[in-house]
Amino acid sequence: MTDVFEEHRRLLFGTAYRMLGSVADAEDIVQDAWLKWNQADRSAVDHPKAYLVRTVTNLSLNRLKSAQVAREAYVGPWLPEPILTSPDVAEEAELADTVSMAVLVVLETLTPTERAVFMLREVFGYSHAEIAEVIGKSEATVRQQAHRAREHVQARRPRFTADAAEQREIAEKFREACAGGDLNGVLALLAPDVTTWSDGGGVVTAARRPLHGPDHVARWLLGVLAKPEVQGVEMHIADINGEAGLLLTLGGTNVGAINFDASPDGRIAAIRMALNPNKLRGLQP
Structure with a gap:
């Protein structure tokens, strides 16, 4: 029966990660599910996959409710933890979309x-009906919540999604402009309504509030990169949360990740920077 659990481990981790936006918490949930699976009367389990997903979902619900308190006291913007993903994830449209940083941020606004x-x-x-059984609600309630959640996500998710080639081009141009300290080059890449979120958790240099507007964003970015403590940081194109982004390394250690939202004209509409060293576990190969 170990093989049954291992067969579904990736699915279970993905379920917990989408629920919690935390690699460490998702790994803990999968471990707790493994313990429950070992203790269960498996002769009474007709559908192991459904049983395991239900277990992980309910464990994640409990964890998420307690995590909300900690997030309210978090220093600066809170972003989901980034994860390195395989390039072929982008070929699985639904999978890539639902682990994208932009969508995970929107999911944070749901109950x-x-x-x-x-x-x-x-x-x-x-x-x-299956969801009602998983979460212990009536089917009518589930239908209502599903409709409300879908409308909420559709209203708040990015209106435009660049394809893989466009994502990589944006990331490369941004990397080159930042590496050269080129203020005009960075400004040319930013949409007029660009917003940047940087999650340092009070541990490393990051803006305590979202930054708005090309000039503010560009000058802050280049100012941070000019600081002595970040000299030597390199930016590498990488597949992060199903999209092309930038992996930040210092002395061979991964120290951050940058994801972008693109506007229809190919400029950058949003930048999300994960810098808190306590939230970079998913960047380890």
């Missing part, structure tokens, strides 16, 4: 139960 319903319905295709 824990709405997040679970959205994920099970939109990502994994569960029926309303």
